[in-house]
Amino acid sequence: MLRIYLYSLTLYFISMTVHADELASLQALLPSGTNVAYMIGQPFSATNEITDDVISQQNTELLLTPASTQKLLTALTAKLYLTDEYTFNTSLHGNINKQSISHTEFNFTGDPTFTRDDLRRMLKQLKAKGVSRISGDISLNQSRFNGYNWGNGQVWNDQAVCYAAQASALVINGNCVLGNLKRSADLKKATIYIPDYEPLNLISQVDIMTKEQQQAQFCDLEVTRHPGNNYTLFGCITPSKRNLPLSFAISEPATYFAEVLKAELTQAKIKFTGNIVANQQPVKPAMVINHQSVKLAEIISEMMKESDNLIADILFKTIGAEYFQQAGNYRNGAKAMREILADKGISLTSSVIADGSGLSRHNLVSAETMFSVLEYTIKHDDKLQLLATMPIAGVDGTLQYRRGLLSKQLTGNIVAKTGSLKGLSNLVGIVKTQNNHKVPFVLMVSGYNPLPRDADKPRQASPLTQYLAAFFNTIVTKH
Structure with missing residues (x-):
């Protein structure tokens, strides 16, 4: 019996080696000079069965630009610390006296879902309180964040x-x-x-x-x-x-908002002749109206499916603000992320974290680190519900039309966060195989610079498209 077991185990590892060599050989499809790093985990059937085993890997410690796969780190950190119930508040403050409001102040906390329609509803509520005139100036309070509105290293x-x-x-x-x-x-x-x-x-x-x-x-x-x-x-x-x-x-959000606000006040028939001024000090007047965003779970789903950079960077700053109880920025957002994930056994010691969206070229993360984030996400998916927010090949989000992943055997069978910038293409997620297994993977392609396409072959698939199709078809059919 032991001999049969050892023989089967030997065949298994020989098979895995063949598959690993097959994956490595596919790099020949890419232009010379392209860097490829990947980790392929042990196939599993249920999330509680995932192990730390890796069946194929290459350049796993190489620090590469994560691009929008960085959003997986941001989403995980937000769910762990802010939780799914977290909401953003946009509030109107002031002192109401009969039909007039004075010391009027809007307080903004970075709600990425706030719209002109929401502003209009707030003014209708103000009108319903009997207010028809604003005395003095209107203050726009943005003290929730400080520092740059873009991350260092963004183009x-x-x-x-x-x-x-x-x-x-x-x-x-x-x-x-x-x-x-x-x-x-x-x-x-x-x-x-x-x-x-x-x-x-x-x-x-x-x-x-x-x-x-x-x-x-x-x-x-x-x-x-x-x-x-x-x-x-x-x-x-x-x-x-x-x-x-x-x-x-919008180059100047406060200037833009001020013009929109004036137009909406006129529409609401609320008289205002003062100035609209910026403010970074703590809010003092009493709150009159509050607009609450949808819950964080819904916001994260939008961020992950559509790879929304604005949401990601606002969550990044908000994490910093909540964790350190001070104005949020890219610096304390990065520090907070490191400490929150370290508490869960995910080390970012060797990584460079510059923002939450992945737009910054300063970000550097290895395939090994990204795989540890993915592994934790899978193991705790019953609570986190993060896998359901990832795009599905040929179905939705940023993978709906991704070339190379639209064949019959790949459509619907790759669930992954995408990450693309000039010269790089990354994917982090799970492949569903023909044997009804799930295979966790991290794939990071960088330094990609294809030669100009042959004018006689305009419809020929790009090297990257060919590589992605071959890479994932190998996993789907062999595991």
């Missing part, structure tokens, strides 16, 4: 785009404005459209030209931000019957 030329919107204490409509660029062939200059109710000023100096002219002039579409939420688009673009969707990150 400067992303700052005008909504996926890099400012993680300020004052957030409204995601600190983002949507529009489009008309670029039909009958125009010489492209024209910008944004809704009339948006207090932004945009100027287009964008030339419309052929692709050949664009290449000859080394020209592209670019944007410059000016004070007061003013933007200039310049450069060039090729013609098309379809308008180009645009998203503008």
